Amino acid sequence: MVIILKAIMISGRTLGQGASLEAKMSPEFFNATSTCAISESDYNALGISGDENVLVRTEFGEVVLSARKDDGLPPGVIFIPMGPWANAVVGQNTGGCGCPLFKGTEAEVEPTKTRVKDVCELFADLKGLGGEGS
Amino acid sequence: MMEEDILCPFCGCLCDDIKVEVDEGRIVGVKRACRLGMSKFMGHERIAAPMVRRDGELVETSYEEAYERAAQILKAAKRPLLYGWCSTVCETAKMGILLAEEVGGVIDSTATVCHGPSIIGIEEKGLAGSTLGQVKNRADLIxxxxxxxxxxxxxxxxxxxxxxxxxxxPEGRGGRKVIVVDVRRTRTAKNADKFVLIRPGTDYEVIAALRMIVKGKGDLLPDAVAGIAKSDLEEVADMMKAAKFGAVLIGLGLTHSRGRYKNVDGALSLVADLNGFTKFVVLAMRGHYNVAGFGQVCAWETGYPMAVDLSRGAPYFNPGETAACDLLARREADAMMVVAADPASNFPRKTVEAMAEIPVIQVDPFPNPTTFLSDVVIPTAVCGIEAEGTAYRMDGLSLRMKKVVDSVYPTDEEVVENILDRVRRLGDDN
Amino acid sequence: MIIEGGIVYDPINGVLGEEMDISIEDGRVVEKAGGGEVIDARGMLVMPGGVDAHAHIAGGKVNTGRIMRPEDGRRGTEPRTKLLRPSTGYTVPNCYAIGYRYARLGYTTAFEAATPILEARHTHEELEEIPIIDKGALTLFGNNWEVLECVRDGDLGKLAAFVAWGLRASRGYGVKVVNPGGGEAWGFGGNVKGIDDPVPSFDVTPREIIRYLMRANEALRLPHSVHLHTNNLGKPGNYETTLETLRAVEDIAATRDRQVLHVTHMQFSAYGGTGWRDFESRASDIADYFNKHNQFTMDMGQLIFGSATTMTADAPLEYGNARLLKAKWSNHDIELEESSGVVPLVYGRKNPINAIQWAIGLELALLTEDPWQMIMTTDHPNGGPFVNYPEVVALLMSRRKREEEMATLHDLASKRTSLPSIEREMDWNDVAIVTRAGPARILGLQEKGHLGVGADGDVSIYEINPEKVDPSRDHEVVKAALARAKYTIKAGEVVARDGEVVAVPQGRTYWVDASVPEADAARVRADLVEKFAKYYSIQLSNYMVQDAYVTRPRVVRAGVI
Structure with missing residues (x-):
């Protein structure tokens, strides 16, 4: 049985994301931002095993991220650092004020064996890049 | 050699006390900077040389050809979007606005996807603020x-x-109270005297309830608002009214959540209300080191701080219509120039897909996902390290950034000026 | 360049409507030019270029006004041309519009009225972007901690040294004092209520601050006097504070040939009444006092009906405005130095308070006998935008126009002021004084405000014949002519013709470099090192405005050694 968690997704800054902000091709940026923080109880409920990632799905898209526990998060809220992985599931509507809703998207989370895409793969389908981005 | 009092070109704190050790034209050590600033000073992978896209591939070329291609793209476009401008100095912004006028484009900054809603809130209400030093010297509640x-x-x-x-x-933290309101227990929250955990998207309700309590209408409230016990909110209101000088520091938690600019309007109104009882100020925690500076320059040059449409010769401003994300989402922009920003990473995926469909020019020291989508890539010197110029701290204070080491790259300002120059020449030929 | 046959008003040189030629070479007025452009000014009014001694045209407050008022930006929009950048705004125009609109009016010099040292870099960034006109900025000192401490310690030498240093640090031109002591009190939400109300934490009074700064200003022999925005400004009954302030400094003498104190936008400081209900004009009390004390000068701060954006370093006043009007409110306190606020508002003809305020500005100008003591301003954009100067001149020149206007106002404008009984109508010589010669003399700009040999080649020519037009009757002709200069000439170059800008040179920025004894300067430096280590949020080495921000300086030397 696949367990699906319904949660509110928020994105935001972290120290690791910030420190690698201008080194987006680096492994540090990948490690810092392609990750989804989940409350301890939700994490345990999802039954994520050591080699598993999570698939986060919203009405705007889906993305695979590594998962980690965060004791600061309340149940039902997940956090993804600002960056292209988070934005894969953010909607483009600005509500008439120029700014998308980067925090507060309804999401579904489930464990997955799928690998996390690296930054090149994330953009591989755009501009006819075919994965040859860098 | 140790260079003193260097400004840090990373976040809106714009710390100006950094010590940078330079040896034979290279930075070998940095003192006082935080992890973010340290990482910036010590350097990252750079874009080696200008590139243009040929047969689907980015290939290295000369600056001359890159400028020419950039000028042709902008000149050919009907609705060019010139975006970014926040990790660069004000001098670049000035040149960018002139270029936007010249090509009849829309100029917008990364502010629109950060504190842009705060600026709209200020348009609704005004902002009762101060410099950061005022908070340092006086605030007993943060x-x-x-x-x-x-x-x-x-x-x-x-x-x-x-x-x-x-x-x-004089007692610092010991003489102050700190309140944190957030949707998760952040590292900042762990240092608070009072932490209020709210549900995502309920900021407006909570602020409105606080305003009622502050103004003596708390008896009209239910026992809980958005899941927060009324007694908790009363405690917060009491702490606010008891302060001699309170400072509310607002972040993207307000601008990026449901309510957006209305959340900020609420926070600004709360602070205005509190001034009827004691001294209160409010400041936006601006992200990039000079995101505030672009807004200042754009306001004194065009009358508006962001999202300015210059296609009709006279500035027109209507975020939601003329902001970068809106222009892309509507597939309206037909070319994009990105200076000192990375929208491919920071815009929603659907918006980025629109970017991928149009010619893109990138001006930046560093490779990033926007590079993937670019047709012209022009590497530049890093402002505040390899180039001097003006930046505005998050509280609106302007400071001069220094050049610490030489660079083989041209400055952002020079690059934009070169493109402007070629756009003008193309105009003359026609 | 030769300007031929115009009817020239040049009060400083005693020229009262004489037909004469003006020659300009290398940007200056000369006896006779060797050649160049010839401008036929026959039958036209020729005056020195206009000088605005008090306007809020650059810096943090002005930009705050723009940012919080996109609705104002949309007024006054003009597209770019091959020559011009685009214009926006009415009360808070963008930088280009400021330069273009002054030039169209025949104005060639304007001074920003209030800049804190800490934010002077921003002020200069905007001044640099304003085209055409020459400019300068007055520096705020009235709530600065170093000033308050020098006053408390009675250390005039150190205070003078700090003023000299502050002017250099801000590249400022003169000493501006706004609600002295009140800005510091506002740091904790308070204010001072009069000139003897002590400033919290500093054990000094506004009276002492004003006196000491005036004495320092005179010790430094600065070109301009202290430029004062009084305590209690904007409040009913404040004329008493204003007169008390003036009486408190009667014994101080100027060390240069100029006033010893300039009280700015007096309209806001000449109020009677105990509250808004019995609010009334006390302009005649103020004018009477000035008529007996010629060591003081003032400017009008005339109110213009319609939209305004109030902006001042008097932050508690703005908070009061916002509360009273339920208006948008911005505030900006500046560590160790000042406070400030911005509130947009609309002045209404049928609003009794606004109607009385409108009359007070005119009463002050017309009841003050010596026009050299009373110059024209609207305290742009507090009383209204400077583009309305032709309206103000027309009002000063025509009793008929005043009566026509008063007929459209709330009747308290007639009942609570003496304006209906004032017969005086200014003539062109008066106008040349209150808009050019007077402001230049008050600021101490020796090469401005006149057309004598050696003066800057700044000239305005209006298509109106002073010998044929009766301003009293044909006030609309006067207003129309002044609104669109036939020619505005800046440093010998035609910058506006027929009310359109035709050239966009870059003007110069005045600042004052005053020398002081090294011993005093050293004591100031020691204080500053300590203040920056403990209290400022930036480093001392990053504080002073760098040369890069004043690219075309005009440095005026002063000082005690």
Whole structure:
């Protein structure tokens, strides 16, 4: 049985994301931002095993991220650092004020064996890049 | 050699006390900077040379050809979008606005996807603020609302807010109260005297309830608002009214959540209300070191701080219509120039897909996902390290950034000026 | 360049409507030019270029006004041309519009009225972007901690040294004092209520601050006097504070040939009444006092009906405005130095308070006998935007126009002021004084405000014949002519013709470099090192405005050694 968690997704800054902000091709940026923080109880409920990632799905898209526990998060809220992985599931509507809703998207989370895409793969389908981005 | 009092070109704190050790034209050591600033000073992978896209591939070329291609793209476009401008100095912004006028484009900054809603809130209400030193010297209550300086502005608390010392605040953290309102227990929240955990998207309700309590209408409220016990909110209101000088520091938790600019309007109104009882100020925790500067320059040059449409010769401003994300989402922009920003990473995926469909020019020291989508890539010197110029701190204070080491790259300003020059020449030929 | 046959008003040189030629070479007025452009000014009014001694045109407050008022930006929009950048705004125009609109009016010099040292870099960034006109900025000192401490310690030498240093640090031109002591009190939400109300934490009074700064200003022999925005400004009954302030400094003498104190936008400081209900004009009390004390000068701060954006370093006043009007409110306190606020508002003809305020500005100008003591301003954009100067001149020149206007106002404008009984109508010589010669003399700009040999080649020519037009009757002709200069000439170059800008040179920025004894300067430096280590949020080495921000300086020397 696949367990699906319904949660509110928020994105935001972290120290690791910030420190690698201008080194987006680096492994540090990948490690810092392609990750989804989940409350301890939700994490345990999802039954994520050591080699598993999570698939986060919203009405705007889906993305695979590594998962980690965060004791600061309340149940039902997940956090993804600002960056292209988070934005894969953010909607483009600005509500008439120029700014998308980067925090507060309804999401579904489930464990997955799928690998996390690296930054090149994330953009591989755009501009006819075919994965040859860098 | 140790260079003193260098400004840090990373976040809106714009710390100006950094010591940088330079040896044979290279930075070999940095003191006083936080992890974010340290990483910036010590350097990252750079774009080696200008590139243009040929047969689907980015290939290295000369600056001359890159400028020419960029000028042709902008000149050919009917609705060019010139975006970014926040990790660069004001001098670049000035040149960019002139270029936008010349090509009849829309110029917008990264502010629209950060504190742009705060600016709209200010248009509704005004902002009762101060310089950060005023908070340092006087504030006995600090409220971080949807802001997490421990991760986004690491030296803020020590230099300017909760842990700083000043004339009327000699005890520093010990003489202050700190309230944090957030949707998760952040590292900042762990240092608070009072933490209020709210559900995502309920900021407006909570602020409105606080305003009612502050104005003596608390008896009209239910026992809980958005899941927060009324007694908790009353405690917060009491702490606010008891302060001699309170400072509300607002972050993207307000601007990026449901309600957006209305959340900020609420926070600004709360602070205005509190001034009927005691002294209160409010400041936005601006992200990039010069995101505030673009807004200042754009306001004095065009009358508006962001999202300015110059296609009709006279500036027109209507965020939601003329902001970068809106233009892309509507597939309206037909070319894009990105200076000192990375929208491919920071815009929603669907918006980025629109970017991928149009010619893109990138001006930046560093490779990033926007590079993938670019047709012209022009590497530049790093402002504040390899180039001097003006930047505005998050509180609107302007400071001069220094050049610490030489660079083989042209400055952002020079690059934009070169493109402008070629656009003008193309105009003459026609 | 030769300007031929115009009817020239040049009060400083005693020229009262004489037909004469003006020659300009290398940007200056000369006896006779060797050649160049010839401008036929026969039958036209020729005056020195206009000088605005008090306007808020650059810096943090002005930009705050723009940012919080996109609705104002949309007024006054003009597209770019091959020559011009685009214009926006009415009360808070963008930088280009400021330069273009002054030039169209025949104005060639304007001074920003209030800049804190800490934010002077921003002020200069905007001044640099304003085209055409020459400019300068007055520096705020009235709530600065170093000033308050020098006053408390009675250390005039150190205070003078600090003023000299502050002017250099801000690249400022003169000493501006706004609600002295009140800005510091506002740091904790308070204010001072009069000139003897002590400033919290500093054990000094506004009276002492004003006196000491005036004495320092005179010790430094600065070109301009202290430029004062009084305590209690904007409040009913404040004329008493204003007169008390003036009486408190009667014994101080100027060390240069100029006033010893300039009280700015007096309209806001000449109020009677105990509250808004019995609010009334006390302009005649103020004018009477000035008529007996010629060591003081003032400017009008005339109110213009319609939209305004109030902006001042008097932050508690703005908070009061916002509360009273339920208006948008911005505030900006500046560590160790000042406070400030911005509130947009609309002045209404049928609003009794506004109607009385409108009359007070005119009463002050017309009841003050010596026009050299009373110059024209609207305290742009506090009383209204400077583009309305032709309206103000027309009002000063025509009793008929005043009566026509008063008929459209709330009747308290007639009942609570003496304006209906004032017969005086200014003539062109008066106008040349209150808009050019007077402001230049008050600021101490020796090469401005006149057309004598050696003066700057700044000239305005209006298509109106002073010998044929009766301004009293044909006030609309006067207003129309002044609104669109036939020619505006800046440093010998035609910058506006027929009310359109035709050239966009870059003007110069005045600042004052005053020398002081090294011993005093050293004591100031020691204080500053300590203040920056403990209290400022930036480093001392990053504080001073760098040369890069004043690219075309005009440095005026002063000082005690």
């Amino acid at each position: 409220v971080f609302w949807g802001a997490n300086p421990a991760e986004a502005h690491p030296r803020h608390t020590l230099r300017y807010s909760s842990n700083s010392t000043g004339m009327f605040t």
